[in-house]
Amino acid sequence: MNSQKPNFNPHLSIDCVIFGFDGSRLRVLLVERMGINGDPAENKKHKLPGDLIHLREDLEGAAKRVLMELTGLENIFLRQFSVFGEPDRISDGEDKHWLEETSGVTIDRVVTTAYYSLIRIDKSNTVNELSNNATWHNVKKLPPLTFDHKAIILKGLKSLRNEIRFEPLCFELLPGKFTVRQIQTLYEVVIGHKLDNRNFRKKLLKACYIEPLKEKQKGVAHKPALYYRFNKKKYEESRTDILYYNF
Amino acid sequence: MNSQKPNFNPHLSIDCVIFGFDGSRLRVLLVERMGINGDPAENKKHKLPGDLIHLREDLEGAAKRVLMELTGLENIFLRQFSVFGEPDRISDGEDKHWLEETSGVTIDRVVTTAYYSLIRIDKSNTVNELSNNATWHNVKKLPPLTFDHKAIILKGLKSLRNEIRFEPLCFELLPGKFTVRQIQTLYEVVIGHKLDNRNFRKKLLKACYIEPLKEKQKGVAHKPALYYRFNKKKYEESRTDILYYNF
DNA sequence: CATGCTTAACGTATTTTATACGCTAAGTTT
DNA sequence: AAACTTAGCGTATAAAATACGTTAAGCATG
Numbered sequence: 001m002n003s004q005k006p007n008f009n010p011h012l013s014i015d016c017v018i019f020g021f022d023g024s025r026l027r028v029l030l031v032e033r034m035g036i037n038g039d040p041a042e043n044k045k046h047k048l049p050g051d052l053i054h055l056r057e058d059l060e061g062a063a064k065r066v067l068m069e070l071t072g073l074e075n076i077f078l079r080q081f082s083v084f085g086e087p088d089r090i091s092d093g094e095d096k097h098w099l100e101e102t103s104g105v106t107i108d109r110v111v112t113t114a115y116y117s118l119i120r121i122d123k124s125n126t127v128n129e130l131s132n133n134a135t136w137h138n139v140k141k142l143p144p145l146t147f148d149h150k151a152i153i154l155k156g157l158k159s160l161r162n163e164i165r166f167e168p169l170c171f172e173l174l175p176g177k178f179t180v181r182q183i184q185t186l187y188e189v190v191i192g193h194k195l196d197n198r199n200f201r202k203k204l205l206k207a208c209y210i211e212p213l214k215e216k217q218k219g220v221a222h223k224p225a226l227y228y229r230f231n232k233k234k235y236e237e238s239r240t241d242i243l244y245y246n247f
Numbered sequence: 248m249n250s251q252k253p254n255f256n257p258h259l260s261i262d263c264v265i266f267g268f269d270g271s272r273l274r275v276l277l278v279e280r281m282g283i284n285g286d287p288a289e290n291k292k293h294k295l296p297g298d299l300i301h302l303r304e305d306l307e308g309a310a311k312r313v314l315m316e317l318t319g320l321e322n323i324f325l326r327q328f329s330v331f332g333e334p335d336r337i338s339d340g341e342d343k344h345w346l347e348e349t350s351g352v353t354i355d356r357v358v359t360t361a362y363y364s365l366i367r368i369d370k371s372n373t374v375n376e377l378s379n380n381a382t383w384h385n386v387k388k389l390p391p392l393t394f395d396h397k398a399i400i401l402k403g404l405k406s407l408r409n410e411i412r413f414e415p416l417c418f419e420l421l422p423g424k425f426t427v428r429q430i431q432t433l434y435e436v437v438i439g440h441k442l443d444n445r446n447f448r449k450k451l452l453k454a455c456y457i458e459p460l461k462e463k464q465k466g467v468a469h470k471p472a473l474y475y476r477f478n479k480k481k482y483e484e485s486r487t488d489i490l491y492y493n494f
Numbered sequence: 495c496a497t498g499c500t501t502a503a504c505g506t507a508t509t510t511t512a513t514a515c516g517c518t519a520a521g522t523t524t
Numbered sequence: 525a526a527a528c529t530t531a532g533c534g535t536a537t538a539a540a541a542t543a544c545g546t547t548a549a550g551c552a553t554g
Contacts, residue, residue, distance in 0.1 A: 011258045012332070012358055059332040059358070083330050083360045085259070085306040111259055111306070111358070113330045165492040181501080187492060199542065201503070207494055222501040223549035243512095245412040245434060247454055428530080446513065448532070469530040470520040491541095496554095503548070510541070519532075524525100 008052040010105045013112040014062045015050035015149070016078075017156035018071075020121040020136060021173040023182065026189045027121070027136040028153055029129065031070070033098065033146055045095075047146040048153070049134070050112065052103060063115045072128040077118040077172040081159040084148055085111035095146045116156040118172035164190050171230040177213055179225035180204060209234035255299040257352045260359040261309045262297035262396070263325075264403035265318075267368040267383060268420040270429065273436045274368070274383040275400055276376065278317070280345065280393055292342075294393040295400070296381070297359065299350060310362045319375040324365040324419040328406040331395055332358035342393045363403040365419035411437050418477040424460055426472035427451060456481035 018029040030046040049070050053062045063078055087109050090096050100107050119125065121136065129135070137143060139157055142150060164170060170186050184200045204210055209231045217224035265276040277293040296317050300309045310325055334356050337343050347354050366372065368383065376382070384390060386404055389397060411417060417433050431447050451457055456478045464471035 009258060009356070011256060053332075055355070056334045058334065059330060080330060083306060083327060085300075085360065087303045087305065108302070109256070111360075113332065113358075168494050170494065180503085183494075191492060193488070193490075196542075196544085197502090198504080198544075202505095203541085204494065210494070217502095217550095219551095220501080221551045222499080223503080223551090225502055241440075243440075245438060247415050247417065247430075247451065247457070427532085443513075443515085444531090445515080445533080450512085464521095464531095466522095467530080468522040469528080470522090470532080472531055497552105498554105499552080500550090501548100502550095503546100505546080506544090508541100508543080510539100512537100512539070514537080515535090517532105517534080519530100521529090521531095523528075 012053040015048040017116040026139045032133045045146050046143045048149045071125045082114045089148045114152050177227040259300040262295040262359050264363040273386045279380045292393050293390045295396045318372045329361045336395045424474040
């Protein structure tokens with residue numbers, strides 16, 4: 001309508017904490033903040049994939065758009081976990097300057113809705129990442145980040161760490177076929193401590209929705225492990241109301 | 248600065264789902280939406296306590312302000328649980344008209360951050376509630392509500408239902424001294440099914456942080472129950488890293 | 495081609511926790 | 525005094541978590 005008006009709301013944004021599992025570490029996908037004139041910023045910093053929200057766009061829709069542009073993937077796991085709205089979260093001079101230059105409007109305050117998403121790291125999405133200046137980083141060794149993005153990542157990690165214990169989120173991070181060792185390692189890195197392999201295995205295989213395949217690992221210098229897959233349908237059928245409670 | 252500008256951001260709000268437990272039902276505190284000209288609206292509707300956010304105000308600060316104005320209470324339990332930002336959530340003609348009249352600005356879209364809070368229903372806060380047109384409603388029998396407030400309450404309830412099973416939230420809803428029956432009834436209404444009293448009692452009393460008092464119920468037409476209290480310090484000391492997980 | 499190395503995979507014994515349900519106790523009401 | 529109601533304790537059984545010993549299947553090496 002009014003050509004002065006940008007087609008996004010300068011007060012609202014979304015940011016995505018995209019987690020991936022590379023077989024031994026939990027990683028998060030970050031983009032390099034480009035310099036104001038297109039050239040790399042002097043103080044190189046990373047940021048979370050995110051964007052201001054278009055005027056008639058849904059929050060979750062905006063998150064999906066950002067994910068699609070970055071990875072080329074649709075239908076990936078996405079969960080809102082928190083909002084960050086301190087009036088001073090954009091206070092850092094350099095970061096604010098960058099945001100105003102790239103958006104073209106004066107920024108008073110931006111409230112960002114944070115999502116975490118879970119994806120499988122493999123060849124199919126590596127291509128897009130490279131073309132978007134995106135790189136995977138170990139969540140335990142984060143590079144310098146803009147704004148309060150470090151706090152956002154840590155809170156997202158906290159949410160994941162909590163929720164993976166009660167929901168089948170692990171299968172969003174694992175390949176379609178996986179070994180017992182892979183899923184155990186994933187749990188270990190996410191919840192942060194070692195688990196007994198014999199008991200883990202026992203508990204895992206009791207679950208009828210984790211099905212053995214006929215296929216084994218190949219080319220490993222030890223006894224090859226059997227592959228399993230997650231049967232989502234069986235999982236949903238086997239769910240009963242959880243009665244567990246504590247004080 | 249600019250006298251045209253309101254001292255709040257017309258895009259950002261908070262809403263509070265305030266839960267209370269009256270001994271047998273879970274209740275939620277709602278305010279009656281006043282009519283546009285001060286007189287009761289024709290189509291009487293209720294709404295969640297909430298407000299637009301002041302320009303330099305924190306989200307949680309805004310929630311605390313709303314709670315303080317409504318109940319006169321400080322330091323009450325408050326937890327952010329979701330954001331509601333669909334572009335059309337304010338689409339209802341009547342509701343939108345009301346909001347524009349009372350705020351004095353044109354409303355395109357409001358993203359609201361939803362908090363739930365837990366309070367003890369007793370005499371000390373009844374006074375303020377009355378002066379603010381606030382009333383308690385059974386969460387199972389909600390009156391007609393403005394905007395998407397019904398969906399917000401239901402999502403808040405879902406969060407509470409989930410989180411009360413792993414955190415000591417029940418003590419925020421109970422009086423300082425309570426009986427085993429009271430805490431069990433609270434669990435039953437929140438999680439939605441009956442529990443075996445004998446086993447519940449056993450599990451409860453194993454917890455060292457739930458301490459028996461010397462005092463008993465009086466004036467009840469049956470064997471009087473012993474009162475207990477929650478020892479927060481002991482609770483925190485007894486916490487160990489939860490190792491429990493599932494797939 | 496036998497030996498060692500590494501991780502997979504199975505089993506068993508013990509402890510802890512959850513579930514099911516019977517019974518007595520201490521008040522009030524009639 | 526008998527009936528009624530909820531409090532409060534106990535016991536037996538089933539299920540789940542924990543601890544840890546042992547064998548199996550592949551590859552790498554001399």
